[in-house]
Amino acid sequence: MGANERMIKTKETWAKQKRDTSGREVEGEEAEHERLPPGQHLVNTWPVLDLGHKPEIALADWRLIVSGFVANPVTWTWQDFLAQPQFKSISDFHCVTSWSTLDNEWEGVSFKRLIEAVQPLSLAKFVLFTSYDDYTTNLPLEACGDDDVLLAYKWNGKPLTKEHGGPVRMIVPKRYGWKGAKWVKEITFSDRDQKGFWEVRGYSNSALPWENDRSK
Numbered sequence: 001m002g003a004n005e006r007m008i009k010t011k012e013t014w015a016k017q018k019r020d021t022s023g024r025e026v027e028g029e030e031a032e033h034e035r036l037p038p039g040q041h042l043v044n045t046w047p048v049l050d051l052g053h054k055p056e057i058a059l060a061d062w063r064l065i066v067s068g069f070v071a072n073p074v075t076w077t078w079q080d081f082l083a084q085p086q087f088k089s090i091s092d093f094h095c096v097t098s099w100s101t102l103d104n105e106w107e108g109v110s111f112k113r114l115i116e117a118v119q120p121l122s123l124a125k126f127v128l129f130t131s132y133d134d135y136t137t138n139l140p141l142e143a144c145g146d147d148d149v150l151l152a153y154k155w156n157g158k159p160l161t162k163e164h165g166g167p168v169r170m171i172v173p174k175r176y177g178w179k180g181a182k183w184v185k186e187i188t189f190s191d192r193d194q195k196g197f198w199e200v201r202g203y204s205n206s207a208l209p210w211e212n213d214r215s216k
């Protein structure tokens with residue numbers, strides 16, 4: 001089934017279910033259901049999605065290069081990254097292929113801290129992420145400044161494994177999973193929106209799970 005057909009099916013299913021919107025208290029399985037955006041289902045595993053290549057980056061070689069429309073471009077080594085104020089946040093994860101996981105505990109450096117460090121110029125409205133596997137994805141700067149957005153290197157208390165984007169990946173809970181670059185290498189602030197790998201292939205530019213906003 002194509003992504004579009006799948007999306008249509010998902011929407012049909014939700015229309016048939018006529019889900020309760022009365023706002024009454026729910027519990028158990030039903031409460032979990034309430035936390036799932038339209039067309040999503042809960043999984044107990046954590047699937048791995050990539051472009052068929054999982055780059056191996058030794059911590060000694062790892063760099064995070066932040067540049068573009070900023071007053072203070074930085075290149076962080078692993079030591080620099082760990083020297084930043086550490087941040088923890090619990091959030092749900094929604095992949096556009098329809099699986100979701102709840103209550104992931106992420107640890108790392110908040111994007112707000114990165115913003116503070118590089119001082120984006122007032123012209124900077126967009127951010128492009130480039131990864132060690134050459135994957136790219138884009139976001140409005142405004143979305144990056146949310147309280148729950150971070151550069152994560154730990155998941156549920158353990159270092160992020162290579163398959164899930166270690167040493168460091170982006171986590172953007174309010175957007176579909178593809179907006180969170182694994183193996184992040186470069187973060188570029190810009191005055192214009194430059195589309196990423198999936199965005200140029202017809203995925204939604206905004207990618208809002210609660211709006212079932214999967215493709216354009």
Ligand SMILES: Nc1nc2c(c(=O)[nH]1)N[C@H]1C(S)=C(S)[C@@H](COP(=O)(O)O)O[C@H]1N2
Pocket residue numbers: 046047048049050051095096131132133135163164165177178179180181182183184
């Ligand atoms: N560098 C990179 N980041 C990526 C991807 C990728 O292929 N390369 N896939 C994206 C997609 S489509 C999803 S759903 C999530 C999956 O993260 P996971 O493999 O840890 O579940 O990573 C996103 N970030």
Ligand SMILES: [Mo]
Pocket residue numbers: 049095096097177178
């Ligand atoms: Mo995805």
